[in-house]
Amino acid sequence: xxxxxxxxxxxxxxxxxxxxxxxxxxxxxxxxxxxxxxxxxxxxxxxxxxxxxxxxxxxxxxxxxxxxxxxxxxxxxxxxxxxxxxxxxxxxxxxxxxxxxxxxxxxxxxxxxxxxxxxxxxxxxxxxxxxxxxxxxxxxxxxxxxxxxxxxxxxxxxxxxxxxxxxxxxxxxxxxxxxxxxxxxxxxxxxxxxxxxxxxxxxxxxxxxxxxxxxxxxxxxxxxxxxxxxxxxxxxxxxxxxxxxxxxxxxx
Amino acid sequence: xxxxxxxxxxxxxxxxxxxxxxxxxxxxxxxxxxxxxxxxxxxxxxxxxxxxxxxxxxxxxxxxxxxxxxxxxxxxxxxxxxxxxxxxxxxxxxxxxxxxxxxxxxxxxxxxxxxxxxxxxxxxxxxxxxxxxxxxxxxxxxxxxxxxxxxxxxxxxxxxxxxxxxxxxxxxxxxxxxxxxxxxxxxxxxxxxxxxxxxxxxxxxxxxxxxxxxxxxxxxxxxxxxxxxxxxxxxxxxxxxxxxxxxxxxxxxxxxxxxxxxxxxxxxxxxxxxxxxxxxxxxxxxxxxxxxxxxxxxxxxxxxxxxxxxxxxxxxxxxxxxxxxxxxxxxxxxxxxxxxxxxxxxxxxxxxxxxxxxxxxxxxxxxxxxxxxxxxxxxxxxxxxxxxxxxxxxxxxxxxxxxxxxxxxxxxxxxxxxxxxxxxxxxxxxxxxxxxxxxxxxxxxxxxxxx
Ligand SMILES: Nc1ncnc2c1ncn2[C@@H]1O[C@H](COP(=O)(O)OP(=O)(O)OP(=O)(O)O)[C@@H](O)[C@H]1O
Ligand SMILES: [Mg+2]
Numbered sequence: 001x002x003x004x005x006x007x008x009x010x011x012x013x014x015x016x017x018x019x020x021x022x023x024x025x026x027x028x029x030x031x032x033x034x035x036x037x038x039x040x041x042x043x044x045x046x047x048x049x050x051x052x053x054x055x056x057x058x059x060x061x062x063x064x065x066x067x068x069x070x071x072x073x074x075x076x077x078x079x080x081x082x083x084x085x086x087x088x089x090x091x092x093x094x095x096x097x098x099x100x101x102x103x104x105x106x107x108x109x110x111x112x113x114x115x116x117x118x119x120x121x122x123x124x125x126x127x128x129x130x131x132x133x134x135x136x137x138x139x140x141x142x143x144x145x146x147x148x149x150x151x152x153x154x155x156x157x158x159x160x161x162x163x164x165x166x167x168x169x170x171x172x173x174x175x176x177x178x179x180x181x182x183x184x185x186x187x188x189x190x191x192x193x194x195x196x197x198x199x200x201x202x203x204x205x206x207x208x209x210x211x212x213x214x215x216x217x218x219x220x221x222x223x224x225x226x227x228x229x230x231x232x233x234x235x236x237x238x239x240x241x242x243x244x245x246x247x248x249x250x251x252x
Numbered sequence: 253x254x255x256x257x258x259x260x261x262x263x264x265x266x267x268x269x270x271x272x273x274x275x276x277x278x279x280x281x282x283x284x285x286x287x288x289x290x291x292x293x294x295x296x297x298x299x300x301x302x303x304x305x306x307x308x309x310x311x312x313x314x315x316x317x318x319x320x321x322x323x324x325x326x327x328x329x330x331x332x333x334x335x336x337x338x339x340x341x342x343x344x345x346x347x348x349x350x351x352x353x354x355x356x357x358x359x360x361x362x363x364x365x366x367x368x369x370x371x372x373x374x375x376x377x378x379x380x381x382x383x384x385x386x387x388x389x390x391x392x393x394x395x396x397x398x399x400x401x402x403x404x405x406x407x408x409x410x411x412x413x414x415x416x417x418x419x420x421x422x423x424x425x426x427x428x429x430x431x432x433x434x435x436x437x438x439x440x441x442x443x444x445x446x447x448x449x450x451x452x453x454x455x456x457x458x459x460x461x462x463x464x465x466x467x468x469x470x471x472x473x474x475x476x477x478x479x480x481x482x483x484x485x486x487x488x489x490x491x492x493x494x495x496x497x498x499x500x501x502x503x504x505x506x507x508x509x510x511x512x513x514x515x516x517x518x519x520x521x522x523x524x525x526x527x528x529x530x531x532x533x534x535x536x537x538x539x540x541x542x543x544x545x546x547x548x549x550x551x552x553x554x555x556x557x558x559x560x561x562x563x564x565x566x567x568x569x570x571x572x573x574x575x576x577x578x579x580x581x582x583x584x585x586x587x588x589x590x591x592x593x594x595x596x597x598x599x600x601x602x603x604x605x606x607x608x609x610x611x612x613x614x615x616x617x618x619x620x621x622x623x624x625x626x627x628x629x630x631x632x633x634x635x636x637x638x639x640x641x642x643x644x645x646x647x648x649x650x651x652x653x654x655x656x657x658x659x660x661x662x663x664x665x666x667x668x669x670x671x672x673x674x675x676x677x678x679x680x681x682x683x684x685x686x687x688x689x690x691x692x693x694x695x696x697x698x699x700x701x702x703x
Contacts, residue, residue: 057588078590093588095581097648098574106578107589109571116569124488143581 006069008033008198009167014053014063023049024060025222031167031198036189038213038230039202040242045219047202048090051169054200055087056080067167078107086165088173090202092156096145100137101126103144104159129158133188134181149176157185161192168192171202186212206235218242226251277497283642283698287657290691294661295321298668305672319671323519327547330516331452331618333656333663334552335611336630340637340655341563342607345600347638348580350647351416353601355405355423356634359398359608360615360627361431367394367612368440368622371447387447395609401427402605406598416601424631431624441621451618452550454521463548466557467513474505517546552614556656559607564652576600580648636684637662640691661687 007030016024024046031037039047053060056077065072067083074080080087094103101122110125112118123140130137134154144152153176160168170189174182189199189212203209209216210230218225218241226247228237233250240246268276275282299320319325339356346353371390379386401423408419442448449456458466478498485492493501521529526543530536536543567573578586579593587593611630616622641658643650665687669680 055588076590077588078592081590087588089588091584093582093585095578095585095648097577097581102574102578103585106574106586107591109574111571115571116565117571117574120484120488120490123490 005032007031007066008035008068009054009200010066010069011050011054012064012066014050014060014065016049016053016058016061022222024053026063027219027222027224028063029200029217029224029227031200033166033198034193034196035215036193036199036201036213038209038216039200039219040204040206040209040216040238041219041225042242046222047219048171050219051087051171051200051202054080054167055085055089055169057087057089081107081163084164084166085169086160086163086167087169088153088156088160088171090171090175092152094144094152094155097143099143100130100140100147100155100158103155104129104162106159108163125162126158129162130154133158133161133184150178150181153177154181157188161188166197168197168199170199172204173201174203174205174208182208206238209238210235220245228252274497274500277494278500279493279497280501281651282702283695284651284653284657286694286698287641287654287661291657291661291664294664294668298664298672301672320668323515325667325671326515327519327550329660329663329667330553331550332667333660334452334550334556335614335618336633336637336663337556337656337659338559338611338614339604339607339630339634340641340659341559341652342604343634343638344563344641344643344650344652344655345567345576346416346604347635347643347645348576348647348650349597349600350580350583351409351597351600352635353402353405353416353420353604354631354635355401355420355427356604356608356611357627357630357632358424358427358431359401359605360612360630361624362401362427362434363394363398363609364612364616364622364626365431365434365440365624366397367391367616368443369434370394371444372440372622375444382445384446386444387450390444390447391450391610391613394613395606398609398612399602399606402608403598403602405605406601409601410594410597428624428628431626435622435624437624439621439623443616443620443622447613448617448620450551450555450613451616451620452552452614453618454525454545454547456552456617457516457547457550458554459548460517460546461548463513463517463546466549466554467509470509471506474509475502478502513549516549519547521545521547552618555610555614559610560652560656567652572596572599577648582648633659633662633684636688640688642695658691661691 009031010028011030012028014024014027015022027046027050029037029039029050039051041047049058052058053063054065054074056074056079059075065074072079072083074083095106098106101119104126105122110118110121112121127140130140134151137151137154139147139151144155147155153173157173160170174185177185186208189201193199201209201213203212213230215227216230216238217227218238220242225241225245228241228248228251233248237248237250241248241251275285299318303318343353343356367390370393371386375383375386375389405416405419405423408414409416478501482492482498523542526545529545530538530543567576575586575591575596578589578591579596583593612627615626619626637659638650638655639645639658640661641651641654641656643655662684665683666680669675669683674680674683
């Protein structure tokens with residue numbers, strides 16, 4: 001894919017530290033419409049922290065974020081939502097005591113006359129989207145604490161997909177899923193890509209990255225090792241980048 | 253619905269007993285049923301205790317000795333519950349969001365004192381003694397002051413990251429001290445005569461007709477809620493409750509309401525007050541056997557009912573309520589969903605302060621005086637009410653009606669201990685303390701079973 005136009009997202013020279021630890025150290029990444037960019041690296045490499053700067057969960061200490069070429073200020077999750085950035089967090093970020101519909105619409109509830117919540121409308125919408133994402137899902141009227149890990153994951157995915165995101169961040173979206181559900185998420189990613197979304201996919205499974213992603217960014221100890229087009233490299237090249245921090249000649 | 257539990261085929265109904273099926277079809281909250289059951293048990297225990305005790309002491313069976321389940325006592329109970337009940341509805345929100353407010357009793361004290369000074373020393377010279385707007389201005393000042401104090405606590409907790417336990421512990425001391433300083437420890441009495449009506453008492457009640465109006469409006473509301481519920485379920489194609497279950501719910505709801513009206517109307521004005529009333533109104537005809545005037549619902553009870561309804565709507569039908577639960581369930585998830593959790597915390601504490609100010613209106617009106625000790629130890633009863641009513645200290649769980657029933661349970665224990673002759677503080681405190689721990693223990697067992 002030729003990435004010539006203005007990138008959908010560009011994160012330039014992002015740095016963030018917690019106490020003395022430089023979790024992300026001068027990292028730049030970009031994302032184009034209809035592109036899936038994989039983010040790889042060992043545990044604690046700084047992947048989640050980096051994308052949290054885009055989703056508004058953290059504020060970067062230094063660096064700039066551009067959306068469609070325009071510099072933006074993302075100070076909180078609400079700002080990110082304004083730019084149609086949706087996130088599936090690694091921790092799923094669900095309120096355990098609320099049901100699937102309340103979680104899906106949290107912060108963006110459907111209200112009816114007089115500004116009162118329209119819970120039945122929200123449940124009906126939730127049933128519709130879940131029928132598409134996870135047809136076996138039945139537990140609509142119980143708190144999500146009563147759901148299995150995979151069921152919770154599908155609620156988190158439904159929440160990110162429902163609101164017509166333009167930029168989707170998926171932090172290990174298949175971590176708790178069975179093979180069939182993982183396959184469905186893969187198909188979903190391809191469908192969303194066709195619709196022109198840009199997707200950041202954090203994923204430890206290299207085969208999944210090779211299948212789904214256009215480019216892969218590898219991080220190590222808060223640094224960016226390099227970025228590769230996945231069709232120009234082998235599994236071993238990427239493994240070498242993750243484990244040894246060895247940059248193959250094709251990488252930029 | 254003709255299959256019996258033992259011979260039923262392997263359906264979804266097969267393993268359920270008739271009671272379980274009844275509860276499933278009516279969708280009644282089993283936790284609430286448990287609480288109401290406990291309440292009735294406590295009432296009967298206190299009612300029959302003198303009778304049974306009489307039996308053992310050799311005085312024989314004395315059926316007239318039961319004092320608890322009488323119109324007079326139940327009416328008193330309703331008035332005494334209203335003050336803690338009003339605050340308990342707010343404490344639910346505080347506890348759901350994993351906070352605590354130890355300052356509510358002291359906020360009652362300081363707002364009560366300020367209202368006393370306003371209506372006795374400041375407003376009458378400006379507006380004339382007995383001016384009809386004094387009570388409104390006074391009550392508004394008390395309520396707004398409470399809300400401001402609460403907002404200040406909330407600001408310290410949310411924006412200065414001081415734990416709520418510490419902020420409100422400090423607040424408890426500070427505002428109690430401030431209550432003393434407002435009038436150098438003097439008691440201010442009597443309050444404005446209209447204001448005093450807000451505290452209940454025979455003239456601060458709505459009488460027989462007023463109570464029937466309240467009861468019938470309540471019944472209409474029950475029917476309307478059931479009807480509206482059916483309509484939305486139809487609209488979205490969700491399964492309906494069976495008709496018989498709707499009928500049972502309607503009968504239960506209206507039955508409780510009408511029962512309450514009958515009880516408060518059966519409590520008639522005490523003789524002294526009737527005599528004074530007849531003297532003041534010489535043209536009333538006194539029938540043979542004396543004039544019987546039904547007291548009806550006391551105004552503070554109506555205030556509690558209105559507060560309870562508004563708070564229930566707030567918690568179940570608005571974004572604000574949804575966010576309260578979300579913050580309690582997972583504060584991080586709530587923040588990541590774009591909820592401004594700090595601003596929410598400030599608003600929740602402000603609401604708690606507002607309700608404390610309202611409770612101070614009721615308390616000082618009922619006492620017909622403002623004293624700096626008003627509301628002392630209330631924070632503990634308010635927290636206990638919310639917790640007994642099923643609000644979980646782990647956060648995320650709680651209901652408004654639960655807290656009100658909890659307040660009724662706590663008040664019943666206190667009143668009951670007095671009625672059976674253990675009114676001196678020590679036994680009463682022991683009973684209340686034991687009940688609190690027991691209630692939370694039973695609630696834990698219940699939650700484990702229903703998980
Ligand atoms: N809120 C925080 N406070 C302190 N340190 C943090 C915080 N969040 C992340 N870190 C640290 O920053 C570093 C990067 O963490 P991050 O969660 O981004 O890793 P990751 O690449 O997503 O790892 P994983 O594959 O395990 O999810 C780690 O050393 C982590 O301990
Ligand atoms: Mg991570």
